[in-house]
Amino acid sequence: MRIVEVREMAVPISSDIRNAYIDFSKMTASVVAIITDVVRNGKTVIGYGFHSNGRYAPSGILRERFIPRLQEASTEDILNEDGTNFDPHRIWDVLMTGEKPGGHGERSVAVGTLDMAVWDLVAKIEEKPLYQLLADRYRKGQVDDKVFVYAAGGYYSPDKDYRKLQEEMKDYLAQGYNVVKMKIGGASLEEDLRRIEAVLEVVPSGRSLAVDVNGRFDLETAIRYAEKIEPYDLFWYEEVGDPLDYELQAELAKHYKNPMATGENLFSLQDARNLIRHGGMRSDRDYLQFDCSLSYGLVEYMRILDMLKEYGWSSRRCIPHGGHQMSLNIAAGLGLGGNESYPGVFPPFGGFADGYPIEDGYVGLPDVPGVGFEAKSDLIKLLRTLAN
Template identity: 30%
Template sequence: MIITEIITEEYRWPRARPITNGLHTYTDVEFALVRVRTDEGIEGIGLGSGGDIWRATIEHLKPLLIGQDPVNVERLWARMWVPKLIGRRGLTTRAISSIDIGLWDIRAKVANLPLYKLLGGYRDSVPTYIAGGYYEDGKGLKELAAEMEENVRLGARAIKIKVGAVPIAEDVERIRVVRDAIGPEVKLLVDANCAYRWYDAVQLARRIERYDIFWFEEPVAPDDYAGHRKLANQTIIPIATGENEYTRYGFRDLIAHEAAAIFNADAKILGGVTEFMKVAALAQANDLDIAPHGSQDIHVHLVAAIPNGLILEYYRENFDPMWGEIYRDTLVLNKDGTVSPPNVAGIGVDPNYDVLKQYRVA
């Protein structure tokens, strides 16, 4: 089998209302794919970030990949990742990630196994939290509480909200309201998206410890390893980070600085499935857990595959107006608040191109 063609596709559609986290506002949903085709008719779907640099990087990499056997993922990763020129960090690494995910989709299809079983098959369903609690126009404490109560009714055993875009006292009140809404048994996670200096993060952490916070995610800038450590040393709340970290080397440095207890590794960012599994093994050797950031569609397999997969991030329909229409089959919560990987060969993502085509932008 050889790779014959690599195609990129990018889509965008508007949200009814913009959503805001600690630092950024999002008016649209962006969705990007890499389609890796082979001479045997097997196509791998890689999930991506899109954009000019992402697209140009994939064009640059095509000559290195076309004509190669897609099953040789380590060989192809090494061909793509040449850190003097491409792939050390940033958008070029994200492009490598997208291709690598597509290669693993092919690999699992060739093996006729769901990806999580090919990678290790540690469990058949994974603990899950619903991500939400964004800042939105017209969304006050009452609306925030209602959102969280709905999450619990859907079966969530854990939920996450955003912090960092308003004064600390206001976020403390938001957290109090959410804890009251979900009760004492549901895990409560908070995510600052790098909004704080370490000393401000300490102020917030100390004031919210009473609300039994499961983790404090991305409290400070990704490269502020010392700030992560200073915060971790002054709070009982576990620190989670890593969604903006790249390759095994970035996570090696997080470990060396004792920066976090939980890694939010993202296969779409750090270097794909190939590199994610190395990060997971590195974390396991240091008794650290992995709780991936972002796309549940790829990460449900990766959390299910490894023994130190802690919990899966899950986005429901209120996050994306196209939820339930992007793919022909959509991951849903089980009654016990877990999510099960698709029991089909590959990743199990089957884009609904008939619906998507009206939103294509590149």
């Protein structure tokens, strides 16, 4: 049992949409394929991975550092103790050999991309869906048969007026979502309030709407917005300031009683722990959005879950960023609170398996070995170009 080859390519996910900080006109993502000599049902087992939107393809460090380390590793260093499968934890140690602590940045994205492919591989070799493998190993076999998902959209774009914003949100509700999300912070306070109020006209209540600042505000602006939106009783107020400004987050909690969310741009156990220690996050109402594909993968994500338990947080307060099948498997297998979804945005990476509609805000998962990429036709078509 060995890895024969690891391949990577950068693909565009360009779009004319923007949030409060960036536009996506030149955004890319890395896709990887880990090809093995293992055969199941007459086919070579290949693990696929990619990373979430918002970070550019880390092709250089993947090809120069991390892929060579994996390909050069001895069999004993990457297999489990009985030699029957690859070991994601041992592979993670191989990938991080020679890396100093700190300086997470794009390194965490590169490792997270490979880690996704490794878990896809491991589950395929065991001929189980990843969510079932995770539940069997870490949750006594208990699987959530459906997962809460919310529709992330409401981006700024040149032709999106209030009516089109409303139509977008009504379409998400018609698809079966109960909670929708929109961007704020890319316009004036007055304009954003008009946009929010336009959406509130078409959703059931404020609890059906989340707003996302993408880290744009200083403390003064964050508090001004908080005072204006608190009466709306929104689902959450997301990533209000710089993700590493824990003092801002802690101070904001004194001025805003309703739920907040953050964490999608924290890329390590250490950063996540500092948020819990110093960010004023409230375990009874706030949400954590760590995304395994951006933060050293599922191996690191499980360390974060262990840390959260030590600090009295439930895994149900975790609703990962990214809107992809990897986080959906983690949510179902490890008992998270839900997962983001990108209906119609960032294709083909966003969205879930074909034939699994959103019903009353929840989605099911297919009984397919691995992460389930093979059950998403547009995505697997792209991924398979790496293996040809």
